[in-house]
Amino acid sequence: MTSARPHLLALGAIAALGLLAAFSVQSAVVLDLVFTLLLYAVLGQSWNWISGYAGNISFGHAIFFGCGAYASALCVTHGLSPWLAIPAGVLAAAALALATGFPTLGLRGHYFSIATIAVAALVEAFVRTSHWLGKANGFELPIASGWGALQFGQKGPYVVLALALFVAVQLATIALERSRLGYYLRALRANHAAAASVGIDERRTKLIAFAWSATMAAAAGVLYAQYTLFVDPPSTIALAVSIDIALIGVVGGIGTLWGPLTGALVYVVLAKAVALRLGGAGKGYDLVIYGAIICLIAALRPYGIVGTVVDAIRRRRGAAGTIPPAATPAETAA
Amino acid sequence: MEALGTFGQLLAGGLLTGLVFALVAVGLTLVYGVMDVVNFAHGEFLMLAMYAALGLALVGLGPLVGLPLVAIAMFLFGIVVYRVFVRRLLAGPPEATVFGTFGLLVLMQGLAQALLTSDYQSVPSPPLQGTVRFGAIALSQATLVEGLGALVLTAALFAFVEYTETGRAMRAVAEDRVAATLMGIDVQRVNGLAFGIGAACVGAAGALLMLSYPVYPTAGASFALTAFVIVALGGFGSIQGALVGAVLVGLLEVFGGFYLSPELKMVPVYLAYLAVVLLRPQGLLGRR
Numbered sequence: 288m289t290s291a292r293p294h295l296l297a298l299g300a301i302a303a304l305g306l307l308a309a310f311s312v313q314s315a316v317v318l319d320l321v322f323t324l325l326l327y328a329v330l331g332q333s334w335n336w337i338s339g340y341a342g343n344i345s346f347g348h349a350i351f352f353g354c355g356a357y358a359s360a361l362c363v364t365h366g367l368s369p370w371l372a373i374p375a376g377v378l379a380a381a382a383l384a385l386a387t388g389f390p391t392l393g394l395r396g397h398y399f400s401i402a403t404i405a406v407a408a409l410v411e412a413f414v415r416t417s418h419w420l421g422k423a424n425g426f427e428l429p430i431a432s433g434w435g436a437l438q439f440g441q442k443g444p445y446v447v448l449a450l451a452l453f454v455a456v457q458l459a460t461i462a463l464e465r466s467r468l469g470y471y472l473r474a475l476r477a478n479h480a481a482a483a484s485v486g487i488d489e490r491r492t493k494l495i496a497f498a499w500s501a502t503m504a505a506a507a508g509v510l511y512a513q514y515t516l517f518v519d520p521p522s523t524i525a526l527a528v529s530i531d532i533a534l535i536g537v538v539g540g541i542g543t544l545w546g547p548l549t550g551a552l553v554y555v556v557l558a559k560a561v562a563l564r565l566g567g568a569g570k571g572y573d574l575v576i577y578g579a580i581i582c583l584i585a586a587l588r589p590y591g592i593v594g595t596v597v598d599a600i601r602r603r604r605g606a607a608g609t610i611p612p613a614a615t616p617a618e619t620a621a
Numbered sequence: 622m623e624a625l626g627t628f629g630q631l632l633a634g635g636l637l638t639g640l641v642f643a644l645v646a647v648g649l650t651l652v653y654g655v656m657d658v659v660n661f662a663h664g665e666f667l668m669l670a671m672y673a674a675l676g677l678a679l680v681g682l683g684p685l686v687g688l689p690l691v692a693i694a695m696f697l698f699g700i701v702v703y704r705v706f707v708r709r710l711l712a713g714p715p716e717a718t719v720f721g722t723f724g725l726l727v728l729m730q731g732l733a734q735a736l737l738t739s740d741y742q743s744v745p746s747p748p749l750q751g752t753v754r755f756g757a758i759a760l761s762q763a764t765l766v767e768g769l770g771a772l773v774l775t776a777a778l779f780a781f782v783e784y785t786e787t788g789r790a791m792r793a794v795a796e797d798r799v800a801a802t803l804m805g806i807d808v809q810r811v812n813g814l815a816f817g818i819g820a821a822c823v824g825a826a827g828a829l830l831m832l833s834y835p836v837y838p839t840a841g842a843s844f845a846l847t848a849f850v851i852v853a854l855g856g857f858g859s860i861q862g863a864l865v866g867a868v869l870v871g872l873l874e875v876f877g878g879f880y881l882s883p884e885l886k887m888v889p890v891y892l893a894y895l896a897v898v899l900l901r902p903q904g905l906l907g908r909r
């Protein structure tokens with residue numbers, strides 16, 4: 288493992304830049320972009336723990352985001368402090384991850400991926416039919432202000448909170464890459480049979496990663512609910528949200544520290560550019576671009592943007608690359 | 622007596638729905654069996670076929686006349702997608718096929734939204750608007766033709782894979798790719814054909830569905846989700862399994878929608894998927 292120092296320095300620089308933006312930028316549009324970028328980066332990294340580092344590709348990750356968002360909505364509408372939603376949402380998400388992961392994490396490849404779609408659809412059906420969860424209508428959070436209510440008239444404090452969450456998640460991921468858990472996950476992903484033969488407990492290892500992954504997504508969910516003050520199934524737990532989260536994770540590069548931030552950057556910039564140039568999202572132009580990027584990456588550079596850059600650096604230093612050279616059609620035809 | 626009538630009505634409806642699901646699912650399971658790829662864009666292939674059938678209907682060729690044309694066009698589309706795209710994914714790490722076909726899903730949905738709008742569109746003045754009665758059971762002609770047409774085509778695919786030389790080559794590749802290569806089978810050609818035939822299945826299914834369904838950019842997605850469940854239920858790679866799984870899912874969906882609520886109609890289907898992959902991972906009729 289390379290030294291953590293360059294990553295810590297980069298993270299410090301990003302934190303400084305973010306704080307500068309939070310306190311000096313007045314434009315609500317720019318601050319909204321920064322907040323969204325950081326929130327998506329956290330969600331992407333959360334997805335990356337289970338789908339990148341652990342190698343179990345999830346298409347249902349939004350349910351953990353939803354745990355946080357709904358915890359926030361329930362606390363606030365029942366007159367409790369939204370701060371309580373952080374432990375409540377995180378615990379609910381971790382419990383949901385353990386309960387659904389215990390049976391499904393042993394499934395491989397598409398079996399797991401389709402199981403995540405099924406579990407997410409069941410959770411959505413449950414929410415849509417549960418009166419106490421607002422059914423299909425969801426919740427509108429009453430407007431308040433101040434740190435006690437975790438709501439602010441300005442966007443600056445939200446950016447600070449999102450930045451703090453992002454930094455915490457990145458630090459946790461830097462630690463993961465250097466921890467026993469991280470090495471176990473890498474070993475399992477490379478060859479689960481060989482890893483099991485040296486005594487790595489696959490289910491236990493992946494459950495721990497899944498629970499942490501869910502925890503991060505739930506924290507992002509609380510922040511999201513406090514920011515938009517509106518929580519309903521399509522905006523939090525629907526399949527489309529899960530697909531967006533996976534999209535961010537894949538575009539940047541799975542199983543890499545900076546992949547999710549890169550993916551979120553591409554996502555936010557494209558969404559904004561498409562909205563400005565082509566007159567609004569929802570017309571499909573953004574999907575065309577994301578789809579084309581993912582297709583190109585999958586066909587030519589399956590390790591994503593960051594994976595490719597990392598490999599190029601390693602090659603330049605003279606070390607053996609981890610990525611086999613892209614297959615030529617002649618090789619493929621053999 | 623009335624309850625019995627309702628039951629018979631639901632049973633017939635579930636069976637016919639299941640047969641259409643089967644035609645969509647066999648395309649998916651064939652591709653999986655031959656090259657170990659779960660095509661996450663399978664539903665978008667179906668959506669494309671539905672738009673193609675709609676286009677033909679607008680120039681005067683109704684869905685049933687247009688069916689062979691759509692199936693052939695989708696066959697060629699499938700071969701092209703395999704040649705230029707899927708072949709490269711197969712050379713990458715195993716995740717590449719999941720991400721790649723997922724990217725194709727996003728791309729095709731986006732293109733449909735951008736070029737054809739998100740509006741629901743139906744075939745103008747579709748044929749087969751009458752109702753057929755069997756005692757207490759009333760079925761629309763369109764549903765009947767959809768279900769029976771899908772059954773015939775599924776059976777034809779089964780016969781093709783089972784009894785033709787090319788079908789034998791496909792089964793050989795599915796069994797053991799390396800051994801098949803050593804026996805002189807051109808694996809790339811077989812893969813391409815399988816992908817083309819998988820697309821032709823949704824081509825035919827798309828044309829049939831236009832008899833009674835509208836098309837919109839995400840029209841295929843719900844069918845594809847159902848098809849994943851069916852293929853897992855029946856055993857990935859098994860055509861008979863897909864047929865059995867599809868009928869089972871059709872019945873679960875129709876009865877679930879009636880006795881629970883339309884909003885919950887997929888709940889028994891997903892529960893069935895989880896139960897099967899956890900308790901019998903090879904599927905109901907799968908080997909391994």
